Amino acid sequence: MSAQLRLVVFDCDGTLIDSQHMIVAAMNHAFDAHGLENLPREKVLSIVGLSLDEAIEALVPHVDLPLRRKLTESYKGAFFELRSRKDLAEPLFPGVRETLDTLSKRDDVLLGIATGKSQKGLRHALESHRLRDYFVTLQTADDAPSKPHPEMLRRAMRETGIDPADTVLVGDTTFDMQMARAARAHALGVDWGYHEPHLLTQSGARAVLDDFGGLAPALDEIWTRVAEIPTGGA
Structure with a gap:
């Protein structure tokens, strides 16, 4: 199976x-x-x-x-x-490559990006850091309305065929959290970005991470809870 x-x-x-x-x-x-x-x-x-x-x-x-x-x-x-x-310089935050390596090796996880960048800008950034091959879907401001509109996330779900209940958005701004909520997906915040952690929580983050090491456990906790909800449950 x-x-x-x-x-x-x-x-x-x-x-x-x-x-x-x-x-x-x-x-x-x-x-x-x-x-x-x-x-x-x-x-x-x-x-x-x-x-x-x-x-x-x-x-x-x-x-x-x-x-x-x-x-x-x-x-x-x-x-x-x-x-x-x-x-x-635009460095990667600590733990990014290791986290993407770990997640990309799982047979139950696909990875994507949703960003306010243009496609050209995003691809340049990913290629500069040799990250392009990790992601199966790239959603940008060229393709959909700006965050917090949910269309970028909806496009990612359509492209991969994955339902909102099985989708998690990871971001550092209230715009990310609001986008996830509008798309009926889950949201996790990170505290090393550009919006304050308490604002992320207020905007719908299930949790706010203080390092990338906490991402995999947070994802598994979300998906375990989803799996425990009976069919037709709320």
Whole structure:
């Protein structure tokens, strides 16, 4: 009898990859290019997880649409140009590769990503860290509405044929938790990203991890509880 397949979908920035320095630097460059005052670092990081258009609108809602579009293009250009700077490196968070190795060897687990990045940006990040082969589904802001809309997660479930009850979203922002809840999937937060742990819990996280070593046990706990629910149960 084949194993019951489960799906684990990861956010990227703030969950797998520590991209905060690059994001802040690129945003500052974009604002400088258009004569706008730089925003506090915490404010910029608060929008990580949204698609770029949604993030710019959230940061400067008072700015008109033509200028927001220019800021978006300037950010993209700055992000590309700044990739070569060593002081803006985007390292993996501790335990990422080991965790993905462990999960990918399980015959009952498939892995995916749902991120506010573009497909181009995501693929560059994954290839830079040699992570691409771990994931069977890649969902980005190119393919669906921005988080917290559930469509990215729904697409991942459709592509893999896995039900919400067997799907867990792992992320560092309230947008991730809200997306999972809207898709009727489970959510686990991580405390090394860009939103405070208590906000993740308030937004629907079943638990908030303090290191990747706790992920596999947390997943098994969720799926054990799901398996114990009688058919037709709530």
